[in-house]
Every structure is written in C-alpha cells, then in structure tokens.
Amino acid sequence: MSTPVPSSRPRLALIAGPTASGKSARAIELAERENGTIINADASQVYRDLRILTARPSVQDEARVPHRLYGYRDGAGACSAADWAADARAAIDAVVAEGRLPILVGGTGLYIRTLLDGIAPVPMVDPAVRDAVRALPAGAAHDALVREDPASAAALHPNDAARAQRALEVVRSTGRSIRSWRADRSGGIRNIFSIECIVVDPPRRLLYERCDARVAQMIDDGAVEEVEVLRMRGLSEDLPVMKAIGVLPIIDYISGARELDSTISIIRQATRNYAKRQTTWFRHQMSA
Template identity: 55%
Template structure:
C-alpha cells in the first residue's frame, strides 16, 4: 500500500492520481473534509474529471448531517484497501489528517459508545463550564487541553462521565491497527513553507470564484445541518457564512479563510514532520516526476 501524506495544498492528490494511473491503483481519501458530499470545492476534492481518471474511494460519501469520526473512516478505509487488493489494484492513500492515519495504522482506543443523554448534556454546556467540570473529573486532561477547544474538552468530559475512566486511560489501549499487517510505502510531502503558503492563498482565491460561496450558502439553508455539525467546522465555512450574513466583506472573508488555511497547513506540516516514524521518507520536492521515484518498486 502506498501512503502520500502532506499538508493542505501540497499536491498530494495530483501525485496520488499520477501514481494510480501508472500502476492501476485506487486512490483512497484520508482527508477529513473531503469525505463530505456538500464540500467538493471548499475541501479541494478531486474534480469530476480527475475522479474519472482512476478509481477514487471515500470522497464525498458522507452527508453533512452525519457525525463522522476517525474510527468510522478507518473501518471504511480497511474495507476499501482489502477490496482494492483483491482485484489486484494498489491502494494509494492520500491525505493530511493525522488522526485518520494514526487510527488506521496504529489502531484506536476502544472507548465504548457514549451515553446519548450524557453527550447531549455535555455538548449543551458553555465551553468555559465544560473545562471547569473537566478540571474536577480529569485534572490532567484539563491542564493539557486548551480551554477554548470546544470539541476536545467536551470529548474528554463525556468520556470520563460516561465510562468512569479518563480518555488518556482508554488511549493507552489501541486495537484494530493494520500497520504491522501491510507492506507500506509512505511518502510525506513537506514543500518549502513560502511555496505552500502562496499555494494555499491562490487556491482559496480560486475556490471563492468557483463555487465555494454557493456551497456554504447551501449549508446555511439546510435546517437539518446544525451550526455545530462537523461539516460546518470545515475551514472557510465560518468565514464565507459571515460574508453571506453581512458581517464581513467578500475580501475580508477571503483573507480570513486564507489565514485559517495557512495556520492549518502549518499545524499539519509540524505534525507530519515530527510524528510519523523517522524512517518514513520526507521530501520537499514539488516535482511529481521526482516524487514518483519514491514508489519505484511499484512501477
């Protein structure tokens, strides 16, 4: 299996398609935003034309009404990898969501299903109160997490309340990873930062003119997709929503979306540089022909 990981706008999709074309491979999405059906443009999913070039899986297959997770993605990815291998097609994973990659390869903490009543109660609290209560129930998690990180703070509190164990205790156990059962050929794309920032800005500008604004308008019109739905937290949604609602100009919304994208790319860059195994090859080359060389054993 080939794995191409890189921050947003690093060119991993183009490389994955090129490799899959050469070897009869199947491109499998490993990006948390690109799973949503409603966000083809804003998530930079491959175009319809690119998807027609090779088999693509797990792109745009989730409705924005669904609460998707890394655990569900990993199970679906394992099934797609198995299917591709059975038909003699090389699975080519492409994405930059570190949690997805870790969950697939290393497994996931076997946290039981959270009691729905507890989840609803925790998610209804203001984040400041959630963090205060977490400090009482799990002081180590409260000290570790940013008090304003709504999602992570709520997750830590709901786990300890529902299961009686801290999230860290559950995370010490991992099950279901396939890292030791597959022949993995990874490549991490880490292009020069200035090049990456410029590409992020240029891509956001193009998105605004090619349908991203209309996509967000469609989300806002959907009464069945609440404001706190994961799809509404995708980068660019809040900024475009503010533009559509009149609190930002178009240029202001674009600038803020570009800044948010650059910050996200910076976090991905740092994670990919330091967290994956040290023996995974990393390259700063943006030349696809050179990048393809890392997968010579498949060619």
C-alpha cells in the same frame, strides 16, 4: 520516506501532508505508475456537498485514475473517524482484491491514526457527567484535568477545550485515564499491510502561497454558490460539513454581514492556520 516491503504482506501507500501541499498530484503520479487507486483520508472531502470548498479532486483527475471515498456521504450526517476507518478498510480490501495498489491520501491525522492503530474501547460516557463537564467555564476543564488526570492534562494545550473536556468526562465516568483506554486500541491495520509512507512537507512560505492561491481559485470556481446551496438545506451548524473551513464566513458574506475581500482574508488565514497544524502533526506523528 518509505519502509521496506515484506513480500508476505500487501502493500499500502500513504501520502500525507497539509492542505495545498501538492499531495494529490503526487498520489495521481504514483497511481498511474503503479496501477493504484486513490482513497480519501480527508474529513471534509467525504461530504458530497462541498467539492469546490474542500478542494476535492477534479472530474478530470478522477477520470485519470480510480478514486474512492470522495463525496460519498451526505452532509446531513456526521462521519466520525471510526465510521471512516471502517469504510476505508473495506475500500482498501476491495482495491487489493482488484490487484491494484491502495493509496491513502489525506490530511486528517485522526482519521489516519484511527485506521492504522485502531479504535480505543472507551465505554459510553454517563450523560450526566458529560453535561456537567460541558457546562464548565472556559479553562476549567483543563484545570480539573490537571488534578484528576495529570498525564492527559500535560499532553494538551490549556486552550484545547474540546480535548480537555473529553479527557475529563472519560476519567470521571470510567475512573480511568483516556490515555490508558487509548493504549488498548484494537482493529488497526498497521501490522496487516506493508505501509510505504510519503509525507509531503513543502517550505512554509511556499505552502502559504499555495493556500492563498487555492482560496482565490475556489472563489473563482463557484465556492460562494456552492455554500449557498448548502445553506439552503438548513443544516445544523454543529455538523462537520458546516464547520468546514470557509463555510460560515461565506454564509456571513451571503447574508450581507461581511464584504467579499474580508471573507477571502478570513478563509486564507484559517487555511494557513490549519495547514500549519497539519504540518506539525505529520512531522511528529508520521516520522515513525
């Protein structure tokens, strides 16, 4: 789907969809047709450590059209949505200045929403409050949120512990709902650019087949060796790069704790689950 293109605002194309959906191919076709530059909007593909496992564009694809924000950060540091949004805005401005069409491509909804709608000005949370919330037993944060911030609790699945903890620590530390803070977002680009949005949404069966094939191709292309190099760096498992789909199962395989067939099955299922969550998010969030 696309929106009309007012002549008073520069164009920005957004091609969004789940992993293995074919959105990268669509982006390259558009870039070749309309003198475009592809800008990454995938949280895992920002790290240079994992070209294979995160299915970053190939060297051949990068030679066809310009690509930005792929593999540009070291996995030893975390890249937040705010960090990426600032980098993306700078990249978009540079592409426009070159007379080219910026084409955002990705599957990380939080990144895309932060760029489009801006940052919520939530103050720093009191460390003591944060520690107390994070120490609560499983499910207790959501139960407390039902009492202290029912609107936020209603918007979350009871098993979404991370978001429930975040909402609870914000309301306890600031006395204000996280939903209220988010209503005051600032710095977004939604009203600056004329955004033409394409949501790539293949049938579920085809998507899952592509997910399975992608995992097999990653293993053939050297994903195990890539993860071994990452493992040798001794990075904390709390870093985003270490939480990329497939990293920990492959480390278990390298250490002898898991067979290769089992490892592939686990990665395939995790990839399918992630693709399903992405599909749901884009269907609901990008329809407007």
